[in-house]
Amino acid sequence: MASFEKAGPSRPVVESIRVDKINPGARFTGAVRAIIVLAIALVMLIPIYVMGITAFKTRGDVVASPPLVFFKPTLEGFMFLFTDRAVVSAGRIPEFEALAEAGKMNIFERIAFENGQEITGPSPFVKRLTNSVVVASISTVLSVLLGVLAGYAFSRFSVAGKDDLLFFILSTRMLPAVVVTIPIFLMYRQLSLHDTQLGLIILYTAFNLSFSVWLMKGFMDEIPREYEEAALVDGYSRLQTFYKIVLPQAATGIAATAVFCLIFAWNEYAFALMLTSEKARTAPPGIATLLGRGGIEWSAIAVGSLLFLIPVVIVTFGLRKYLLRGVTFGAIRK
């Protein structure tokens, strides 16, 4: 039975034709263990659950004391996060009521009107989200591209001082973000890269590069060299074997690396906070500044957090085979 492989120290016998060999306590302790694990998992997931439900609470429900577990869900938080609003003057209320009657309002406009407001346009957060998408995706493509090339070279060629170079590449990731940010801040001011998407893209590419090189080298090491050698014998050039033989086989590894890079860039806060102010600011520092804007819109913050939670949950499940590699820079594979 599959469930008995690697069952840990001195596996107890729970199924046998010899009754005297069966350890009756083992099934019981197994069940107890499962229940304990389930309980711990549920407790650990409470904050995530709370965040999920808070995103759908009204402003009033969020601050209810004691906190509400059951409530009428609303999209108010989404509206608060994504739109800028103004108070509807008393004189214009009939006009708005007529619109609402005629069903000519979309859901956000209706919710805003119920709060006595009209939507004046998208909020700055929309811009930050766009920045996040642009910066995260472009930097991911770049760092994976460079990582695949360097990973292949480190895996296949005898690079002079290979171990030292690899260690150097890894060590760049160990630097505290704040340490490198001071000089980069000055550099970027000179090059007018401060508060630009390009500046962040370059920095995130460099930041993820160490990770992507290490991970890709690991994946490349696992591809048997025999295929390439056979292709070389058949008259393929080195470059041809690289993109016709090696790349297709590394596809899964490339995808896993890309998703990890994407999540890192998507989650990144420190660099974005220090190197952007308005134009190129991304979502993570953007959510944090929501705190400051006249009273805390908890539901809007929860909606913003949800935008970070959902991709992460999908990725965690999609990549569970590669998670260990991912968090240890490919140093540990299984």
Added chain:
Amino acid sequence: MAVEASPKTAALARTRTGRRQLSDGAIMNLFIWPTLILLIAMNVFPLFYSLYLSFTNFVVTANKAPVWIGVNNFVDILTTEQMWQYFATSGKYVVLSVGLQTIVGFTLAMLVRSKFRGSGVITTLILVPMMLSPVVVGLFWKLMYNPIFGFFNYLLGFMDPATGPDMIASRFGATQVPGLALLAVVLVDVWMWSPFVMLLVLSGLNAIPDYLYEAAAIDRASSWFQFWRITLPQVMPLLLIAVLFRTIEALKSFDLVMGLTGGGPGEQTELIAVHLYREAFAGQFRTGHSSALAYIILIIVIAVSNLYIRYLNRAKGEG
């Protein structure tokens, strides 16, 4: 041959083979150098630049050229009592959170070690927190900790905000309890990163060969003995790697605190990286001074890494 090929013969060679063939060496350089150049520009150069700045009195907003002041910045940092306070806070934070993560993570790994129905899904669910953005985690835990409408107090049974703890404000009822805010940060960090320790320990546990346990069972070794003599030593290298990663990350800890407490109340959760940010970017922009502080942090991070790597090698050597 050292004779350089004229453009003509090179072109001829190209047409003859149909395609220009790159040598392996050229490909190697082509593949590696873009990476190295980017890392040198974005990491090595900045490091030297800030090393230089750390010996100057540069203030980025002051529009004055940096003036060399020798080791004054370093002397100033190491003789300011306030700084030692920040280092002490960081130290407490690192020891507490890494210690707890190790214990919780190890326990979790031992619990999910033997598979049961649905254990794969549960293990993966437990891993979700470590993939989240620390600043976002900090923000929504701030909501959790709210004494009036947060779930933390509610679930612990403190219904009345007047008598319950306010973790972020370091208050229990009306009395100030210093250290509560730091504990709040530690708790969130443990919540977030115990799964990481679990993941590493689990892979270590799965790699232990069965015959060790079989031999122990034949010798009728107690499960306590098995744990101390087989499980623990076998898992030790991976556990050490987990602790190393976590220690380095905790020393650099910045995002979580910024989201959760912003260093407050007062300066109770002002970790050294948070203070560095404040000095370098908020308020005075003391670039030279903060570069010196950054270097001190960097040296500590490197020292800790080396310490662990040495232990790691020793652990591997014994295994």
